[in-house]
Amino acid sequence: MTIDWNAFTPYTALGGGVLIGLASAWLILMNGRVAGISGILGGVLDGAKGDRGWRVAFILGLLAGPAIWGLFHTLPAIDIRASTPMLVAAGLLVGVGTRYAAGCTSGHGVCGLSRLSPRSLAATMTFMASGFATVYVVRHLLGA
Amino acid sequence: MNKISISAFVSGLIFSFGLLLSGMANPEKVLGFLDIMGAWDPSLALVMGGAIAVGLPLFTLAKRRQTSVLGAPMQLPSKREVDRRLVLGSLAFGIGWGLAGFCPGPGIVATGALQFGAVIFTLSMVAGMWIFHMLELRKHSAA
Structure with missing residues (x-):
């Protein structure tokens, strides 16, 4: 393992992390809801009546972020190198996987670990390990 | 728009x-970050660390409440x-996540930034969630 010191951005990473923590704390304290993005989005599809409004509002907040950010600052780079078939496969796996796992990086990784949930710790260790293994296979074994 | 929706927004x-910052x-x-065998960028670990540092005390506070502020x-x-669904789903x-570098939040935010690849990813993710939804419906109607 070698650390890429040029790519490492500790201050903005910590600052962004604090904002994510505040947003999650806001949703649980104000709305009584966990800021798990896969669960919020999935719940729009299978949610009970009367439970959709806040979910759609949260997703709209996520979508509006870049436009509002863009009023004050140039947007940070978003560099997508995966091919279209790869993006489709990735999206399907992330969609099905996060729903079976009942959470993703936000619901398990941030909120779940903040609640000291053993389920979330197991989920986070599993998707991290499988993410590391996938990138190893794609970048170092297949050399893509 | 009610208070609950404005607050969620x-x-x-x-x-x-x-996520942008x-x-x-x-x-x-x-x-x-996921490329631990290559030139590794540890930033994501600090994002999670920063989020949890804020989340821990505030979620502890939330656990003590019966109702939310609103x-x-x-x-x-x-x-x-920990069950099989949790582990296999996370796998x-x-x-x-490793194939494209997108998890749900960043996929939606990059869609908001009108990135074509992110739109493809997010629509496919919604399709995946829909497949899960249909499989669950079938399971419950069969049971």
Whole structure:
């Protein structure tokens, strides 16, 4: 393992992390809801009546972020190198996987670990390990 | 728009700013973290660390409340056991995450930034969630 010191951005990473923590704390304290993005989005599809409004509002907040950010600052780079078939496969796996796992990086990784949930710790260790293994296979074994 | 929805919008917006500021809306940066055998970018670990440092005390506070500040019931997950669905689902999620560098939040934020690839990813993710929804419906109607 070698650390890429040029790519490492500790201050903005910590600052962004604090904002994510505040947003999650806001949703649980104000709305009584966990800021798990896969669960919020999935719940729009299978949610009970009367439970959709806040979910759609949260997703709209996520979508509006870049436009509002863009009023004050140039947007940070978003560099997508995966091919279209790869993006489709990735999206399907992330969609099905996060729903079976009942959470993703936000619901398990941030909120779940903040609640000291053993389920979330197991989920986070599993998707991290499988993410590391996938990138190893794609970048170092297949050399893509 | 009621108070609950406005509050959820504000949370989503702050979350979005956090993903943009931290660089996590950029899949190349996320893949730099997942590539532990290459030139490793540890930034994502600090994003999670920063979020949990804030989350720990505030979620502890939330656990003690019966209702939220806006009067909604507190809906904290109560399940604690690790089951097959959790592990297999997380495995599949990790593979998808490693293939494109997108997890759900960044996929949606990058869609908001009108990135074509992110739109493809997010629509496919919604399709995946729909497949799960249909499989669950079939399971419950069969039972």
